[in-house]
Amino acid sequence: MRAGQGLPRYRLTDMPPVSLSARLFGALVLLLPHALSAQSLPKPREFYFDADAATARAIIVLPGSDDATMQRLMRAMDRNTRDAERAAAQLARLAYDGGRNETGRAL
16 A cells, blocks of 8 residues: 555545634633733832942052052062052053053963
8 A cells, every 4th residue: 555545535625614702712721821820910110320339440559550559569468468469450450451461361
């Protein structure tokens, strides 16, 4: 037997017509679970650019960005004081700001 042989053949015109109300009922039955499970969106909140406690702040051991401040930060690093890591971080930021990316990366 070949494929499709021996099976009754139906045409679309042989099917009984479906009324509009039956189609609407079928669509309602299919869409009702999706409509019931839909989540409501929260109302939009106003957005302000206030200070956020979760954002990173610049590490400042000594205020300023002049040469004297950089010398004092290097001395704090060399002496291995308790602020040595913070001094290195501030020096790295000053190096990046000055366009010395490799120095900043090394610190």
